[in-house]
Amino acid sequence: MLDFPNDLPLTGVYRLPLMLIDIGIVLVSLDVAAIYMKKSLMSKNSLKSTRIHAAWISLFLGYAGMEFWYWLADFYTNSVIERYHLNQFGYFCAATGAFFYIYYVEQLAFVSKRRIFTMMFSVLYAILIILIFIAFFIDIGTIVQYFVASFWIPNIGLLSRYLFMISKYSKGTIHATPVMVGLIVLILGILGSTDVMFRALGWPIRFLGDSFQILGTIMIALFSSSLPTWKELEWKNELDSLYVIYKGGTLAYEYDFGEGMFGFNAQQSAVVVSVLEASRMLLNSALKTGELKILDFKEKKIYFEPGEFITILIVAKTELDTINFLIKKIRKEFEKSFRDILPNWDGESDVFYPATSIIGKILS
Amino acid sequence: MELQTTTLPVTTDIQIIGAFILGVVGIEILLIFIGHSRKNPGSSAGWIWVFAIFAGEFTVGAIIELIALLLITDPITEQTFMNYFNVFAMDIECILLFGFLFSFTKKRRRPATLLCAGIIVGYLSLLAVQLLEVIFTKEIINMLGLDVMAAFLPTIIFPVMIAERLDKQAEIALMKNYHDIIIAMVIVGMGELLHFLPIEQALVFLGVSDGIVVFLSVFSRIAGIGLLFIGFYFMPYIEDLNWQRDLMAVYVIETNSKEVLYKEMFAENIGIESMYSGTAEQDHAILGSFSGLDDFVSEVIKSPGGNLEFIDKGGIKFLFARHKNLLFVATSKKNRPEIRAKLVDFGDWFFIHFGELVKNNILDPMKYVKAHDVATDVFKRTKI
Numbered sequence: 001m002l003d004f005p006n007d008l009p010l011t012g013v014y015r016l017p018l019m020l021i022d023i024g025i026v027l028v029s030l031d032v033a034a035i036y037m038k039k040s041l042m043s044k045n046s047l048k049s050t051r052i053h054a055a056w057i058s059l060f061l062g063y064a065g066m067e068f069w070y071w072l073a074d075f076y077t078n079s080v081i082e083r084y085h086l087n088q089f090g091y092f093c094a095a096t097g098a099f100f101y102i103y104y105v106e107q108l109a110f111v112s113k114r115r116i117f118t119m120m121f122s123v124l125y126a127i128l129i130i131l132i133f134i135a136f137f138i139d140i141g142t143i144v145q146y147f148v149a150s151f152w153i154p155n156i157g158l159l160s161r162y163l164f165m166i167s168k169y170s171k172g173t174i175h176a177t178p179v180m181v182g183l184i185v186l187i188l189g190i191l192g193s194t195d196v197m198f199r200a201l202g203w204p205i206r207f208l209g210d211s212f213q214i215l216g217t218i219m220i221a222l223f224s225s226s227l228p229t230w231k232e233l234e235w236k237n238e239l240d241s242l243y244v245i246y247k248g249g250t251l252a253y254e255y256d257f258g259e260g261m262f263g264f265n266a267q268q269s270a271v272v273v274s275v276l277e278a279s280r281m282l283l284n285s286a287l288k289t290g291e292l293k294i295l296d297f298k299e300k301k302i303y304f305e306p307g308e309f310i311t312i313l314i315v316a317k318t319e320l321d322t323i324n325f326l327i328k329k330i331r332k333e334f335e336k337s338f339r340d341i342l343p344n345w346d347g348e349s350d351v352f353y354p355a356t357s358i359i360g361k362i363l364s
Numbered sequence: 365m366e367l368q369t370t371t372l373p374v375t376t377d378i379q380i381i382g383a384f385i386l387g388v389v390g391i392e393i394l395l396i397f398i399g400h401s402r403k404n405p406g407s408s409a410g411w412i413w414v415f416a417i418f419a420g421e422f423t424v425g426a427i428i429e430l431i432a433l434l435l436i437t438d439p440i441t442e443q444t445f446m447n448y449f450n451v452f453a454m455d456i457e458c459i460l461l462f463g464f465l466f467s468f469t470k471k472r473r474r475p476a477t478l479l480c481a482g483i484i485v486g487y488l489s490l491l492a493v494q495l496l497e498v499i500f501t502k503e504i505i506n507m508l509g510l511d512v513m514a515a516f517l518p519t520i521i522f523p524v525m526i527a528e529r530l531d532k533q534a535e536i537a538l539m540k541n542y543h544d545i546i547i548a549m550v551i552v553g554m555g556e557l558l559h560f561l562p563i564e565q566a567l568v569f570l571g572v573s574d575g576i577v578v579f580l581s582v583f584s585r586i587a588g589i590g591l592l593f594i595g596f597y598f599m600p601y602i603e604d605l606n607w608q609r610d611l612m613a614v615y616v617i618e619t620n621s622k623e624v625l626y627k628e629m630f631a632e633n634i635g636i637e638s639m640y641s642g643t644a645e646q647d648h649a650i651l652g653s654f655s656g657l658d659d660f661v662s663e664v665i666k667s668p669g670g671n672l673e674f675i676d677k678g679g680i681k682f683l684f685a686r687h688k689n690l691l692f693v694a695t696s697k698k699n700r701p702e703i704r705a706k707l708v709d710f711g712d713w714f715f716i717h718f719g720e721l722v723k724n725n726i727l728d729p730m731k732y733v734k735a736h737d738v739a740t741d742v743f744k745r746t747k748i
Contacts, residue, residue: 016380020380023384023385027385034594037598041598275657275660279653282653283650290677290678290679290680292678293677295657295674296673296676297673299671
């Protein structure tokens with residue numbers, strides 16, 4: 001009876017199924033990297049989105065590389081030493097992927113401000129490279145294998161924090177939980193496939209571990225598409241200006257975001273919003289195809305939300321579902337709060353002063 | 365038959381791994397098409413069907429080969445089994461694709477239709493002879509002509525021909541993907557060629573090691589199918605038939621005079637009159653106002669050269685592209701990337717051909733009627 005992993009290469013009844021499952025893991029992880037690559041290409045005008053996608057791409061490419069070397073080591077080596085050397089290439093791939101993952105994720109300021117995980121991982125990564133280099137010339141036993149286990153600490157730490165922050169920023173409406181479950185399944189799978197577990201529990205745990213790895217990777221691939229883009233999470237940064245226009249085109253109220261639309265003063269803003277409102281009314285009277293919702297210019301998106309007496313106009317840098325939701329809410333709240341004033345408004349903007357706190361509350 | 369349990373020769377390992385990878389990636393390519401069809405039912409263009417049939421056959425072939433390699437220990441039996449499969453599966457693919465090719469050429473040129481009809485008749489005759497042989501002799505007969513057609517027409521030549529045609533007519537946004545697909549098909553073709561028994565035997569006869577031939581064949585097919593997956597998966601959009609149903613009209617406006625130089629209506633898609641409330645003059649006035657709005661906002665944000673890209677007016681969407689003082693407007697039921705890409709390409713063409721007229725302030729719409737053929741080609745015709 002074969003005493004794997006001491007007798008190599010792996011033969012017997014488990015050889016082919018395991019070989020194909022392991023190739024399956026490599027393919028599925030490459031697929032997940034491809035999914036994030038596509039997402040990254042589609043959001044190329046957003047540095048943050050690109051970074052977070054680059055993080056996932058490097059993680060899964062590293063993982064695919066690791067599995068490839070493990071596969072080669074298990075099925076095509078003739079001695080423990082050969083297997084051990086090939087495994088070290090696997091550790092190197094995984095560590096490199098994880099290093100870039102941590103580096104990119106920590107660049108997102110709201111995940112972690114001090115780059116603690118990057119620093120921690122850099123030190124571990126440098127030690128790993130040295131150990132791998134030494135292990136090629138001197139027999140240092142299974143030190144590298146055990147040392148790699150320490151990498152889980154910064155990895156799991158950062159992953160948990162990252163997913164927690166996603167849930168927090170998206171106010172619990174986003175499906176981070178299935179991704180988290182997928183990650184846990186994947187990690188359990190990787191742990192189940194280790195030699196330590198195999199020696200303790202035999203073939204069933206190896207099959208279970210490999211299957212968990214495929215399942216976890218597929219779960220991440222499926223559910224990560226439901227995670228919001230970083231633009232959606234950071235909708236506040238995308239807002240440029242907010243105006244309330246009274247029927248006929250008079251600027252009734254401007255919410256102060258600092259610079260205002262295109263950096264204009266109040267008078268210039270009044271002229272611009274009047275022209276935009278006039279355009280909206282012209283289009284509405286000429287085309288009976290529903291209300292004008294958005295004017296999309298290369299760098300600015302102008303959202304319209306008309307009510308009975310007012311139109312809310314938001315200028316933003318990108319088109320987001322969150323802004324569509326917010327503009328409706330702001331219009332409703334504004335109309336409700338000023339329902340006594342709006343029908344006979346005398347043109348005095350000061351009466352809308354309380355709107356600042358109403359809108360501020362919605363936007364916070 | 366029993367499952368292979370011991371260490372296999374490296375060539376068999378390579379074949380098993382190759383068949384597995386090809387099967388998995390083939391399924392993934394099929395999933396791309398299935399996902400697209402589920403999202404947009406009834407919208408698949410002919411070329412989608414061609415590649416779906418190709419991927420389907422390729423996938424089934426890989427899975428059957430994998431099962432055969434795993435269960436049949438005798439290589440001769442395994443090869444015979446695969447030959448049977450070729451007759452009954454690849455030939456079905458051939459017939460399906462020929463059917464498509466015939467209907468495709470019928471709409472276009474008579475000589476191509478006749479050639480296609482000739483190939484179909486020839487192919488079916490060969491197939492009938494082979495089937496009769498199977499029925500009466502209970503053995504598969506190697507027929508080089510049929511094998512070549514079964515192996516190369518559906519898997520390589522026909523899809524490459526389609527991809528090449530798509531590439532020629534592609535919008536800039538899709539060109540790179542079609543290039544990738546053509547290269548992928550050529551690489552797959554090389555792999556298939558090496559996998560083709562007479563070629564394999566000829567190379568071995570010339571002294572090339574059997575292992576190297578098997579490795580190169582498997583490697584080429586994996587590289588090719590991988591690139592094919594990349595080509596399809598990374599397409600900005602899969603060009604189906606839906607955009608044609610959504611497109612309502614295309615206009616070209618000279619921005620200084622606000623004159624509509626050219627318009628192409630796609631009234632068969634919708635009752636376009638019901639969308640507009642007024643006369644043609646009023647429509648032109650509205651379109652002219654977009655040009656004014658674009659100029660105004662461009663000036664306001666100090667970014668000359670046109671910024672207006674899209675207006676969502678409830679049931680009607682306006683998509684814009686600008687070339688100097690020409691504003692191209694497409695009205696559509698949905699904001700579709702295909703329409704935007706076509707509008708940009710049409711704009712490029714229009715500017716190249718009529719830029720001088722516009723520059724010389726010749727604004728008579730009669731001077732621009734020649735754009736009709738190109739507009740029809742770009743916006744009305746289904747490529748494949």
